[in-house]
Amino acid sequence: MTDRDPVLRRIEQNAVIVCGAMTILTLILTRGRVMAGAGVVAGGALAAISYRGIKGGVDALVALADGRKDAWKTAAIGLVKFFTRYGILAAVAYVILARARLPPVPVVVGASSLVIAVMVEAARGVTARHGGDRR
Numbered sequence: 001m002t003d004r005d006p007v008l009r010r011i012e013q014n015a016v017i018v019c020g021a022m023t024i025l026t027l028i029l030t031r032g033r034v035m036a037g038a039g040v041v042a043g044g045a046l047a048a049i050s051y052r053g054i055k056g057g058v059d060a061l062v063a064l065a066d067g068r069k070d071a072w073k074t075a076a077i078g079l080v081k082f083f084t085r086y087g088i089l090a091a092v093a094y095v096i097l098a099r100a101r102l103p104p105v106p107v108v109v110g111a112s113s114l115v116i117a118v119m120v121e122a123a124r125g126v127t128a129r130h131g132g133d134r135r
Contacts, residue, residue: 007121012051014117019044019110026106039102043110046093051114053085 023040030036060078064071096102 008055011114011117011121014120015044015047015051015114018116018120019047019113022109022113026109035101036103036106038100039096039104039106040110042096042100042102043107044113045110046089046096046107047111047114049085049089049092053082053089056085057082 019040023037023044026040027033027037056078060075060082063078064075068074096107097104
C-alpha cells in the first residue's frame with residue numbers, strides 16, 4: 001500500500017534524523033561508549049517496529065472499512081501481521097536488554113525518537129497556522 005499522507009512520510013523521515021542525531025549526541029556525551037550509541041539505535045529500531053505494526057493494523061482496518069472486494073482477507077492478513085509484529089517486538093526488546101545487555105536509558109532515548117518527530121511535526125503545523133503558511 002502506498003503512502004497517501006505526506007505528514008506521515010515527514011514524521012518517518014524526521015524520526016530517522018532524530019534517532020541519528022541522538023545517537024551522535026549520546027556518543028559525544030558518553031565519550032564514545034559504543035554500547036550507549038548502540039542502545040539508542042536499538043531503541044529507535046524498537047520504535048520503528050512498533051510504528052510499522054500500528055500502521056499495518058490501521059491499514060488493515062481502513063481496507064475493511066472501505067468495503068473492497070477482498071477486504072476481509074486483507075484485514076485478516078493485516079491483523080495477523082499486527083499481532084505478529086508485537087511478538088517480534090517483545091522478542092527484540094528481550095534480546096536488546098537481557099542478552100545484548102545494552103543500557104536501558106539509551107534504549108529509551110532511542111525509542112523516544114518517534115515521539116520527538118511527532119512533536120516536531122506538530123510544532124511545524126502550529127507555526128504554519130500562525131505564520132500564515134498553509135502548505
